[in-house]
Amino acid sequence: MIALSPDRTTFREAMARIGAAVNIITTTTTTGDVGMTVSAVCSVTDDPATVLVCIGRSSRQYHHFSTAGIICINVLSHEHEVLSPIFAGKGDIGMTERFTHGKWIRLATGAPVLESAAASLDCTVSRSVDIGTHTVFFCAVQAVHLGSSVSGLVYHGRAYHRIPQKQA
Incomplete structure (x- = not known):
């Protein structure tokens, strides 16, 4: 199928064929902690350390992230696959309950x-920057926490895939 000027469905299918790391982004507000699953995260530059995160403005959590001024990007390993649908809002799990899964610290x-x-x-x-249906947030990294990653977790073709760590 060739589409010179792709419609939204064709474009979304093309994007589903790009493997992307699975992340939970979080923030804190006066009413509590907020988190959601995203894959649209990438490095911008290492000096100064800057990343970008894209969030759809129709997301239920968008307002919290657009006003808080802080975002933590938590890169998931394969053992966190169960957290991704929880923070994506599957099963109608409330925000407070989402944070009962996993151990959370502050930096x-x-x-x-x-x-x-x-x-x-x-x-x-x-x-x-607002572009189309999304806002691109440019984020200045203030602190980094490295966990003991055994393998990565990517989303490709509308499914999760484990990326094994290279054996020494």
């Missing part, structure tokens, strides 16, 4: 950090 910004995540990037939002 520089006060956003929740999944202690056993492969890596956590604790950030302040330095800039945001």
Whole structure:
């Protein structure tokens, strides 16, 4: 199938064929902690350490992230696969209950950090840009927490896949 000017469905199918790391992003607000699963995260530069996160403005959690000014990106390992649908809102699990899964700590910004995540990037939002249906948040990394990652977790073809760690 060739689509010179792709419709939304064709574009989304193409994006499903790009493997992406699975992340839980978190923030904290005056009403409590907020978290959601995202795959649209990538490095921007290492000097200064900056990453970007894309969040759909129709998301139920969007307002919390757009106003809090802090975001922690928790990169999931294969053992965290069960957390991804929980933080994606599957099963109608409330926000407070989501954070009963896993052990959470705090770093520089006060956003929740999944202690056993492969890596956590604790950030302040330095800039945001609206593009189409999403906002791109540029995040200045304030602190990094490295967990003991045995393997990675990616989402590809609308399914989770374990990326084994290279054996020495």
